[in-house]
Amino acid sequence: MPAERHQSSTKPKMGNGxxxxxxxxxxxxxxxxxxxxxxxxxxxxCETVSSKDEDFFDLQVDVDQxxxxxxxxxxxxxxxxxxSDNKFKCDHCSSYQEAQKRMRVKKLPMILALHLKRFKxxxxxxxxxxxxxxVVFPLELRLFNTSDDAVNPDRLYDLVAVVxxxxxxxxxxxxxSIVKSHGFWLLFDDDMVxxxxxxxxxxxxxxxxxxxxxxxQEFYIxxxxxxxxxxxxxxxxxxx
Amino acid sequence: xxxxVQDGGGKDELKTQxxxxxxxxxxxxxxxxxxxxxxxxTNTQGSAAVRVSFVxxxxxxxxxxxxCFNFGRELYVYAADLTxxxxxxxxxxxxxxxxDFNMVTMTxxxxxxxxxxxxxxxxxxxxxxxxxxxxxxxxxxIDKTKVTCIRWVPGSxxxxxxxxxxxxxxxxxxxxxxxxxxxxxxxxxxxxxxxxHTCKTKSTRNPLYRWVIGSEGCCINEFAFSPCGAYLAVVSxxxxxxxxxxxxxxxxxxxxxxxxxxxxxCWSPDGRYVVVGGEDDLVTVWSFHExxxxxxxxxxxxxxxxxxxxxxxxSYSEQDSTVDFSGGSDDETAQPQVQQNHTPxxxxxxxxxxxxxxxxxxxxxxxxxGAGNQASNRNSSGSDFNRMNAATCYRLGSVGQDxxxxxxxxxxxxxxxxxxxxxxxxxxxxxxNFGGSGTFGVNGSASGGTYHxxxxxxxxxxxxxxxxxxxxNAVTSKDKECLVDGNVSHFHGVNMxxxxxxxxxxxxxxxxxxxxxxxxxxxxxxxxxxxxxxxSRGGSTGGDKNNSSYRGTGTSNRTxxxxxxxxxxxxxxxxxxxxxxxxxxxCKKIAHERLTxxxxxxxxxxxxxxxxxxxxxxRPGKMxxxxxxxxxxxxxxxxxxxxx
Numbered sequence: 001m002p003a004e005r006h007q008s009s010t011k012p013k014m015g016n017g018x019x020x021x022x023x024x025x026x027x028x029x030x031x032x033x034x035x036x037x038x039x040x041x042x043x044x045x046c047e048t049v050s051s052k053d054e055d056f057f058d059l060q061v062d063v064d065q066x067x068x069x070x071x072x073x074x075x076x077x078x079x080x081x082x083x084s085d086n087k088f089k090c091d092h093c094s095s096y097q098e099a100q101k102r103m104r105v106k107k108l109p110m111i112l113a114l115h116l117k118r119f120k121x122x123x124x125x126x127x128x129x130x131x132x133x134x135v136v137f138p139l140e141l142r143l144f145n146t147s148d149d150a151v152n153p154d155r156l157y158d159l160v161a162v163v164x165x166x167x168x169x170x171x172x173x174x175x176x177s178i179v180k181s182h183g184f185w186l187l188f189d190d191d192m193v194x195x196x197x198x199x200x201x202x203x204x205x206x207x208x209x210x211x212x213x214x215x216x217q218e219f220y221i222x223x224x225x226x227x228x229x230x231x232x233x234x235x236x237x238x239x240x
Numbered sequence: 241x242x243x244x245v246q247d248g249g250g251k252d253e254l255k256t257q258x259x260x261x262x263x264x265x266x267x268x269x270x271x272x273x274x275x276x277x278x279x280x281x282t283n284t285q286g287s288a289a290v291r292v293s294f295v296x297x298x299x300x301x302x303x304x305x306x307x308c309f310n311f312g313r314e315l316y317v318y319a320a321d322l323t324x325x326x327x328x329x330x331x332x333x334x335x336x337x338x339x340d341f342n343m344v345t346m347t348x349x350x351x352x353x354x355x356x357x358x359x360x361x362x363x364x365x366x367x368x369x370x371x372x373x374x375x376x377x378x379x380x381x382i383d384k385t386k387v388t389c390i391r392w393v394p395g396s397x398x399x400x401x402x403x404x405x406x407x408x409x410x411x412x413x414x415x416x417x418x419x420x421x422x423x424x425x426x427x428x429x430x431x432x433x434x435x436x437h438t439c440k441t442k443s444t445r446n447p448l449y450r451w452v453i454g455s456e457g458c459c460i461n462e463f464a465f466s467p468c469g470a471y472l473a474v475v476s477x478x479x480x481x482x483x484x485x486x487x488x489x490x491x492x493x494x495x496x497x498x499x500x501x502x503x504x505x506c507w508s509p510d511g512r513y514v515v516v517g518g519e520d521d522l523v524t525v526w527s528f529h530e531x532x533x534x535x536x537x538x539x540x541x542x543x544x545x546x547x548x549x550x551x552x553x554x555s556y557s558e559q560d561s562t563v564d565f566s567g568g569s570d571d572e573t574a575q576p577q578v579q580q581n582h583t584p585x586x587x588x589x590x591x592x593x594x595x596x597x598x599x600x601x602x603x604x605x606x607x608x609x610g611a612g613n614q615a616s617n618r619n620s621s622g623s624d625f626n627r628m629n630a631a632t633c634y635r636l637g638s639v640g641q642d643x644x645x646x647x648x649x650x651x652x653x654x655x656x657x658x659x660x661x662x663x664x665x666x667x668x669x670x671x672x673n674f675g676g677s678g679t680f681g682v683n684g685s686a687s688g689g690t691y692h693x694x695x696x697x698x699x700x701x702x703x704x705x706x707x708x709x710x711x712x713n714a715v716t717s718k719d720k721e722c723l724v725d726g727n728v729s730h731f732h733g734v735n736m737x738x739x740x741x742x743x744x745x746x747x748x749x750x751x752x753x754x755x756x757x758x759x760x761x762x763x764x765x766x767x768x769x770x771x772x773x774x775x776s777r778g779g780s781t782g783g784d785k786n787n788s789s790y791r792g793t794g795t796s797n798r799t800x801x802x803x804x805x806x807x808x809x810x811x812x813x814x815x816x817x818x819x820x821x822x823x824x825x826x827c828k829k830i831a832h833e834r835l836t837x838x839x840x841x842x843x844x845x846x847x848x849x850x851x852x853x854x855x856x857x858x859r860p861g862k863m864x865x866x867x868x869x870x871x872x873x874x875x876x877x878x879x880x881x882x883x884x
Contacts, residue, residue: 066643066834068542070521136543136641138500138519140479144816154808154815156499 033057035109038147041082043090045097050090053106058113069114069137069218070144077104077145104147108155112141112220119170128170137162141220157220255828260647262553263860267830268844288312288335288358289545289836290848295341297368299348308353308367309837310336311852315355317367327367334359340400342392352414354400356387362402364414376412381422382447383408389462393486394469399448403460407476410447419445431491434482451489454478461503466511471528473514475502481516481526493531496813498522503543508634509551513655515636517544523638523648523822525655532811534655539824542642550647550840552859553635557652639835639847646824654820830855 026034037059040051061072079102082088088099116135119128139159146153160180167173176189178196185196256267290311297304306326308317315336317327329336335358342352350369356362360380366372377383385406393399393411403409425437428449437450453460459477465486466473472486479497484490500519507514513534514526523537523544632652639645807813830847837848848854 064541066542066641068519068521068641071541071642134641136519138543140499142499142520142816156808 032111036107037103038106039103041099041101043097043099046092048092058115060115063116063133063135065133104145106147106150114218130169160221161219255830258826258828265857268856268858288337292837292848293339308339337387338390340391345397354390356390358386360384376418394465405459407458409451411449412446416446429489462505464505466507473505475505475516477501495526495533496807504546506547508549515547517547519543535820535822537822539646539827540640540642542640544638544640546838547638548838550635555633557632637838639838641834643829643831645830646827649825
């Protein structure tokens with residue numbers, strides 16, 4: 001299991017699954033969504049700590065039953081041990097060694113996109129299934145898994161958008177999104193746009209209802225960030 | 241490709257007993273009912289949380305215990321007669337959400353119970369005599385939104401306070417009418433973040449007062465009167481705790497969550513601390529004297545829905561006068577001593593008030609006589625556990641949406657640490673305690689030992705916590721988890737003898753070393769013997785020397801202007817590493833569904849969860865199958881029949 005976690009976390013995929021060409025021209029997407037993860041690895045033999053920075057556009061977190069997104073994010077940064085088949089090649093020791101590793105956020109993006117990994121490959125079924133665990137998410141968020149050298153680690157995020165997958169499995173279904181605009185929560189369902197009564201209902205309905213159990217992606221905007229970022233949400237909701 | 245399937249694994253097994261330093265707590269069940277079928281498992285009963293209210297009527301025969309709980313559309317009141325409920329009510333189109341017994345007017349054969357509903361109405365009933373039934377806000381002219389909390393004003397025969405999800409708090413007099421028209425209000429008092437109105441009418445009517453708290457429409461999630469009855473603590477969805485002097489209606493202090501709403505609130509039995517839980521998954525301790533957040537507890541995996549002190553396990557220092565109060569005044573020290581004398585009602589000495597407030601608290605106390613906190617009516621043997629210990633130690637319980645119960649021991653020496661100065665380098669000066677290279681050098685060399693221990697025990701982050709306490713135990717991570725309770729508690733007892741000055745400095749070094757396990761910064765900065773650690777960003781990284789310098793720059797970059805809340809870094813909302821982080825004494829998954837109630841009683845504590853199951857946990861040595869246990873099981877049985 002740790003090995004698997006390692007695999008998935010060493011290669012954080014870009015939001016679109018695209019690998020950018022080396023040093024692409026920074027665009028507004030980078031400005032808004034890009035953050036930096038720092039991966040710290042400590043060789044258990046020589047105690048040398050090496051760290052490597054990686055860009056990310058969203059964080060893909062595992063979900064667990066009856067937890068909060070805060071907890072899922074903490075788990076994302078849990079320390080894992082690289083051992084047996086999955087040993088770490090230590091430059092200092094010039095050999096494969098057991099090591100401990102963790103990933104933490106070094107640069108907090110302006111808009112934090114969180115992807116809940118609800119489509120899981122289950123070996124016993126030999127296919128992906130949808131995990132409908134109840135994961136609650138608050139309307140504001142701070143990160144507990146920032147690195148020591150992170151700038152502004154207390155940055156406060158406000159929830160601005162949620163992408164929801166309706167349907168029982170990964171191979172079918174329908175995506176809708178709920179987006180906050182001018183203080184109102186709007187539900188976008190293809191060409192239908194509905195007003196969610198008020199913020200209190202959003203707080204009440206969404207985390208408590210089945211909707212939260214199928215929520216795939218959440219967008220938190222840094223408090224004080226430009227609202228123009230909101231326009232982007234619609235385009236990004238297809239990432240799910 | 242394999243996936244790490246963490247869910248539904250063996251670690252999710254429900255606990256039916258656990259050990260703390262005072263002994264083993266056991267879930268009271270009859271085996272055939274202990275795991276009821278999940279067939280009738282429904283979420284259709286509405287989202288109202290199951291809440292539990294207790295009362296002990298002054299019954300000479302000693303059978304005065306009554307319990308009330310709501311589930312879905314139903315409300316139950318049970319007594320010692322196990323065959324059927326004393327009262328059972330089913331409502332149409334609305335759900336009861338909260339309830340409270342009046343402990344001033346109760347007699348052996350009557351008691352007033354106020355019930356709030358999801359659609360805003362309030363009902364007053366007598367579940368024993370059954371004659372009484374009055375409705376308030378019946379036409380929903382006063383407030384249409386859900387009643388979130390309802391309480392009799394301490395010591396009052398006829399006044400009760402009701403909060404709604406609209407963000408308003410109303411004072412009702414049960415003898416007054418609610419009128420046939422919507423009330424017109426006039427301003428009465430205004431302050432920072434709140435306003436109080438009275439009704440503008442010729443004849444007095446309900447509501448007597450309307451408190452508007454926080455920004456418009458921000459749900460009040462819970463409120464609690466201080467044990468002495470003089471103060472009112474209110475928590476709301478905007479993430480604020482506000483503490484008022486109830487009679488003068490003045491805001492005495494406030495706190496802000498790390499993020500998200502605050503969901504629950506309670507007072508320590510001596511009225512010195514207010515504890516809140518919320519959507520940041522944290523338990524936050526606020527000092528009434530210092531008017532600031534003094535500690536945060538990290539252990540829940542989701543939102544914290546109930547916090548409650550256990551007055552029977554909380555122990556007070558015997559010689560509190562020898563302990564240095566940082567920032568406290570002299571009159572405070574008298575208080576714990578009174579407590580130590582085992583007064584029948586420990587909760588009534590609220591001497592902390594300043595000036596004008598004393599008058600009112602005294603008058604109210606005179607009328608209180610056994611009211612107030614239900615749980616502490618019969619305080620007798622409870623505080624014996626810890627009498628040998630020097631420092632005051634509070635026992636706190638919390639339950640959450642993570643289906644876990646956490647128990648916390650909070651010692652006063654932790655709570656008395658001054659803010660920031662010790663924990664954090666601040667401002668221009670730069671290198672404070674943690675940045676100091678001396679400390680780091682030591683850390684670097686020490687890290688090896690701790691580190692290897694961790695590696696042998698696997699990578700589960702939670703286990704990092706344990707490594708220091710259990711250095712000699714070469715056990716698997718699973719076993720460790722079980723052992724923690726025992727070991728921590730032993731340490732606990734031993735270490736309590738420290739006086740406060742030693743208590744603060746010595747462990748912080750230990751725990752700095754402990755934090756070197758490369759463990760997760762927040763999770764792993766070491767289980768300190770008192771279940772407390774500082775989330776030291778510097779300390780936890782161990783040998784990585786670069787970090788100390790990084791840290792300095794990071795700190796100076798941060799200004800309050802970066803944060804629009806402007807509260808981060810202040811006493812109302814310290815940064816995460818500015819304030820001691822407590823770790824739970826125990827943290828157990830005890831239910832399948834979200835937990836919604838936690839009440840400490842003399843011989844047990846009671847938990848309830850969203851799907852209607854109410855569990856009784858016997859305290860160590862109390863294997864009494866008391867009435868509550870049996871009738872809950874009956875209740876379960878009825879529910880199952882109901883659903884078939």
